[in-house]
Amino acid sequence: MGKLDGKVAIITGASQGMGASHARLFVQDGAKVVITDINAEKGEALAKELDPSGEKTLFVKQDVSSEQDWQRVVKETLAKFGKIDVLVNNAGISITKSIFDYSVDDYLKIVKINQLSTFIGIKYVGEVMKNQKSGSIVNISSIDGLVGGAIGYTDTKFAVRGMTKAAALELAPYNIRVNSVHPGVVETPMIKQNDNSDEVKAFAKTIPLQRIAKPEDVSQMVAFLASDEADYSTGSEFIVDGGLTAK
Template sequence: MARLQGKVAIITGAAQGMGAAHAKRFVEEGAKVVLTDLNEEKGNALAAELGESALFIKHNVTSAADWEKVVSQAEEAFGQVDILVNNAGITMAKSILQMTEEEYRRIVDINQVSVFLGMKSVIPSMQKAGGGSIVNISSMNGLVAGAIGYTDTKFAVRGMTKAAAMECANYGIRVNSVHPGVIATPMVMQEDTKAAVEAFAKHIPLKRVAESKEVSNMVLFLASDEASYSTGSEFVVDGGMTAQ
């Protein structure tokens, strides 16, 4: 039987990159998936590709009202929510001296506040379903230093995951974080950055960057009942970078 048969999932930032890979993998494994993103064109195209098991909703992850709408429409279309993947996120290549307060707060809102809002909004639906799994996408920079703003918020996602896991255990809801390293998404592998990424890959113990599907396989495991005794934990997909 498919590993997510009968499950209903919400995946944010799902129009492209890792989010799209997660959505495709989930549908392959029998889930009904609500894809959310601000990119309507790519989101609708992916939902059409995935067929009747997918629904796209335009979604500002920093808006509590938008989160209420997403959960309500998910329940109306497919039923109570079993899985939430908080995947949406941004980064910015600026130093602490260059970054404005407005830019910093935008990163915090998208990377950190959205995770809080997502968990808060979906937990009641999962309670009605009798349990669930929340997978928060952090980063290897939620374990070791990276860019200002990005690192801070990815550490926060790690902490929120642990706090929520303790609170949600009584509801039968598991909460875990995934920490990807360098992933070969279109954004990372575009022409102006590809050479630098390939040079950096030589310093990764496994000597290569990851494919999105390799992260999706970890997310799938945590979303499924196979991870029934895992909660409040970090799952690292970084080719050994943080082990050095």
């Protein structure tokens, strides 16, 4: 038996990278998973890969910054699976620019995708969980939500961390847990596609555990928080960084 047997989870930004890793582990652990992403081709392919029968997976195309899209995701999830036990707010972007080069549109874009989407997801999925009197919400922040980093990205990840605590306090009476996960540097397609392997290897030596995280390292933490094994953890930060922020 898997630790997520019988649970229904929504995972945003799940067509590739960490999100796809979360979806893959959730299915392995017995959950039924709704994969959402703006990239329909990759999202549909992953849903079919994880469960060709379509009984355990569903893909829904979603702009996570759209309130209407969130309402549709919730509606389609309930129509397919009848309940929502877990929400993983995983979708996010990074814009690497100096503060002097950031436009207002750049800033609002990263705020909408990283921060506003988390709020909307908690609002609409949380309402379902409130009626069920149970649920677990896992918000993917970053170590940049704990320490300084790039402008825009850091700001929004700090916001996700604070939102997690505020939501945890409000939703606790309904038996809904809300926690944040703070990955360090993770081996994602973005890192692999850039010609910076020497830089990555050099940086890995500065991490106490001497390696970059694999997506599965983060997924194990997310699955734990989604499960009943974490039923007394809420409003907390869970760091997955190989000891990077311990220095």
